[in-house]
Amino acid sequence: MRYRPLGRTGIEVSVHCLGAMMFGAVGNPDHEDCVRIIHAALDRGVNFVDTADMYSAGESEEIVGKALRGRRDDVVLATKVHFQMGEGRNRRGNSRRWIVREVEDSLRRLGTDWIDLYQVHRPDHTTDIEETLSALSDLVHQGKIRAFGCSTFPAEEIVEAHHVAERRGLLRFRTEQPPYSLLARGVETSLLPVCQRYGMGVLTWSPLASGFLTGKYRKGRPVDMTAGRARLTPARFDPSIPGNAAKFDAVEQLAELADDIGCTLPELAVAFTVAHPAVTSVIIGPRTMEQLEGLLKGASLTLDDAALDRIDEIVPPGTNVYHPDGAWRPPVLDDTNARRRPLADRAAG
Numbered sequence: 001m002r003y004r005p006l007g008r009t010g011i012e013v014s015v016h017c018l019g020a021m022m023f024g025a026v027g028n029p030d031h032e033d034c035v036r037i038i039h040a041a042l043d044r045g046v047n048f049v050d051t052a053d054m055y056s057a058g059e060s061e062e063i064v065g066k067a068l069r070g071r072r073d074d075v076v077l078a079t080k081v082h083f084q085m086g087e088g089r090n091r092r093g094n095s096r097r098w099i100v101r102e103v104e105d106s107l108r109r110l111g112t113d114w115i116d117l118y119q120v121h122r123p124d125h126t127t128d129i130e131e132t133l134s135a136l137s138d139l140v141h142q143g144k145i146r147a148f149g150c151s152t153f154p155a156e157e158i159v160e161a162h163h164v165a166e167r168r169g170l171l172r173f174r175t176e177q178p179p180y181s182l183l184a185r186g187v188e189t190s191l192l193p194v195c196q197r198y199g200m201g202v203l204t205w206s207p208l209a210s211g212f213l214t215g216k217y218r219k220g221r222p223v224d225m226t227a228g229r230a231r232l233t234p235a236r237f238d239p240s241i242p243g244n245a246a247k248f249d250a251v252e253q254l255a256e257l258a259d260d261i262g263c264t265l266p267e268l269a270v271a272f273t274v275a276h277p278a279v280t281s282v283i284i285g286p287r288t289m290e291q292l293e294g295l296l297k298g299a300s301l302t303l304d305d306a307a308l309d310r311i312d313e314i315v316p317p318g319t320n321v322y323h324p325d326g327a328w329r330p331p332v333l334d335d336t337n338a339r340r341r342p343l344a345d346r347a348a349g
Contacts, residue, residue, distance in 0.1 A: 003047075009175075011116065013047060013048040013280065015280075015282065016046055016270075016295070017281040018041045018049045018284065019284060020285070022285050023064070024062075024063060028287045031062075033288075034067070035066055035067040041292060042074070042075065044296055047075055051080075051110075053080065053085055053106050061079060061109035081103065083122070085102065085105075093124045093126060094131075095127050100139070114146060115145045116146045116147065117146070118139065120151065121151050122328050123157055129160060130168055133164060133171065133172070136171065148173065148174065149177065149203075150173045150177070153176060154191070154328065154330075162198055172198075173198075176200055177202075177283070179324035180206070181208065182268070183212060183315060183321040186318060188276070202278050203281050204283065208269055209269070210324070211236075211237075212322075213269040214266055215264060217251065218248070219251065251265070254314060257310050261303075264294070264297075270282055271301040271303050272308075
């Protein structure tokens with residue numbers, strides 16, 4: 001296992017981070033099996049575990065807490081806050097009120113006195129970024145968290161957050177967690193360079209493009225729309241939808257490249273993300289022990305320039321073959337009033 005510094009925090013983390021989204025009711029409901037998977041990852045040298053309060057409504061954090069009993073000091077533990085938790089209008093978002101309340105629940109579920117990396121899961125335009133940074137800075141000073149970061153923030157909002165932190169004398173985001181894969185390279189345009197400029201660690205998620213790079217979905221082969229990810233999000237895998245044609249075409253070329261260099265398509269996908277100089281660690285989110293073994297099998301795979309050049313030919317740098325599921329969407333795109341002048345103003349020229 002390889003290790004890299006997490007931005008400028010002084011913390012070293014494994015290049016592969018164990019994501020816990022699939023532990024719990026949403027993925028694997030067997031707690032003991034999930035604990036075994038976590039222990040197997042730790043035994044293979046993984047020292048970085050990422051979860052979130054909203055994964056299976058807190059169940060994922062509880063499982064991770066069970067697994068880390070007696071091993072907590074050896075693990076860099078990350079979790080997140082933002083999404084709705086339970087009933088109530090203020091049990092979500094990036095306000096001080098919610099952050100200082102929810103961190104206590106995460107600490108309790110995780111069975112720990114501190115969180116190494118506490119991340120804001122998505123932007124919140126109803127909350128001033130100064131409010132969010134101030135609350136997080138206080139948690140660092142109180143010793144409840146060691147550092148904080150953001151997840152799926154656009155580059156311009158990261159820049160704004162750093163400027164606010166500097167002006168107000170607050171601590172700043174130390175990491176960003178964006179979607180990044182062979183099929184979704186849009187973050188290469190501005191987000192990753194911004195993270196490099198500010199010395200931020202980068203944890204990338206969805207290296208398998210939400211399942212499309214597992215090798216199960218290939219051009220010309222029937223897709224079982226009643227099982228797995230295809231059942232949950234059929235529009236993503238349905239070959240009859242025109243927008244999916246580009247994905248299937250790219251996967252065929254990438255699978256051919258994987259064969260040529262003697263690895264599997266998932267191994268190629270994971271190795272690609274960690275080849276970028278801005279990336280600290282890639283989050284792998286297995287549901288089963290078999291999936292964990294398959295993803296870690298290529299942990300030492302290094303892609304040479306020839307392989308990376310071929311990837312650039314298949315999916316050009318900075319382009320998205322599809323919009324990553326779960327990626328943040330600016331609210332202005334969904335609010336017609338924010339994009340149109342009142343009719344009377346338009347008529348007046």
